[in-house]
Amino acid sequence: MDGSVTGEEFRTRVRDWLASAPRPEGLHDYGGTPQLADVPAGRQWHRTLFEAGYACLHWPAEHGGRDASVLEQAIFAEEAARAGVPRQLNIVGPDLAGPVLMRYGTEAQQRRHLPPILRGEHLWCQLFSEPEAGSDLASLRTRARPDGDHWLVDGQKVWTSAAGAADYGLLLARTGEDRHRGITAFVVDMTLPGITVRPLRQLDGESKFNEVFFDDVRLSGDSVLGEVGQGWRVATATLGQERLSLGAQAVGMFEALREVADAARERGLLDPVLEDTITALWTRIWLLRATWLRAVGTDTELGSSAFSVLKLVSSEVYRDLGDLATSALGTDTLAAGHPLLRRMLVGRAQTILGGTSEIQRNILAERVLGLPR
Structure with missing residues (x-):
């Protein structure tokens, strides 16, 4: 990216483009992983990103990327979440397989696999x-x-x-x-x-x-x-990229909190105690986002322990959001089809997927506090 462009200028550029970009029918923000039905629209959307120069931002220019900084990558992830669209076809090709192929793959493997990943042709x-x-x-x-x-x-x-x-x-x-x-x-x-x-x-x-x-x-x-x-060295090289989406998750958390507050208000359940709980969670989400921006703003290495802190905090805030929906509204109100049902169910999963909270605590204990294994 052009080094003369500030983070906020880049954010404005991305936000304006996302507001006007054509969207395939059925496209929605499915996160890092599409379901089978999401793939056709996801492929079309990735092709649109590629043609506009927003696909695989972090890839080196020699492989078709834009040499984007960690901050620029994170800003794009957050703005895509705000616009309600995925930032790419899925996480594995562009963020994991692509960089690993660049580092460990033969020239033949790179020629065969990198261009289709860049264009969104291969999942x-x-x-x-x-x-x-x-x-x-x-x-x-x-x-x-x-x-x-x-x-x-x-x-x-x-x-x-x-x-x-x-x-x-x-x-x-x-x-x-x-x-x-x-x-x-x-x-x-x-x-x-x-x-x-x-x-x-x-x-x-x-x-x-x-x-x-x-x-x-x-x-x-x-x-x-x-x-x-x-293989173990290859595996460890793939870790870390998904942490770029933590700020984007904060956008979704604010929306979830609003949904809980609106649902409680509709049912006459929004009393001072619940308001205090919602305010406390709102504060934690803002702290998460601010810490994330501080980490990516200094181009912190994605393998840094700082991202284990962010992963741990974001997982537990997400879990508490799900618990709040359940305790405030009652499980009987979260019937099939209720918009908050997924929030409740996914909340617990966040402390497991992408590295469990227990594993993140072990990493912090060993690498930051210097405690024995």
Whole structure:
């Protein structure tokens, strides 16, 4: 981006463009992960972003990006949330797979995969978590065994976002016995024989997550991303980018708080005690947003412990929003179809997805306070 442009000037430019940009029918802010029905509109929207120069802002110019600063990326995420649109097709391709391919991929892999990600033509999923390897990812059991110049993959992944619509996946599989050095990363064509995707239906009615089964899936030798045994390093390099959306989440939290207040007022439940609770949450959301702006405004590294603080705080504020909706309105009022139902159900999930609150506390204890493992 032009270094002479200030953050607020960039915000104004983005806000004006988003207000006038054509939107495909059915487009809505589905967050980092589209459901199957969201994908056609999401692809069209990403193409619009690409043509306007707003796709993959953080990518280097040599790969079609804009070399945007962390602050500019964060501003775009927040303004997209304010406009009610996704900031890109999904998080895995542009934010995770793309940068990892630039760092560890061969020239052939980069030529094949980066341009379709940039244009929104290929949707990616992340094949990391397993039934017994979530927070403890190094205990994964999905195995890739050599077969001549190919690899055969067997195992199961779970909580895989957008797997049912994905064209490609970023896979971690065990190729050796060492806990960390025995893991290898692969690029997987999701149409290969032997791959079965089963949607997981959530309590809120959505099916953003999936189980993925591998049954003697045959991968070519050039599917390895990086070197054999380098998968743990590849995996850690993918973490952090999703923290850019924390400020965008604050926009949604303010809206959720307004919904709770309006619903309580309609039912005659907005008494002084509830008003105090809403005000306290409103203050916490503003503090979250201010801390986020301070972190991204100094171009803090995305792997910094500062983002673990933000992740922990945002998760627990989101949880408390869901609890507030339940306690203030009563579970009997949050029947199917009620706009606050999803807020209530998703609140608890926020303390688990993207790194549990317990894991964030461990990171802060070890890296900031210097406590023993």
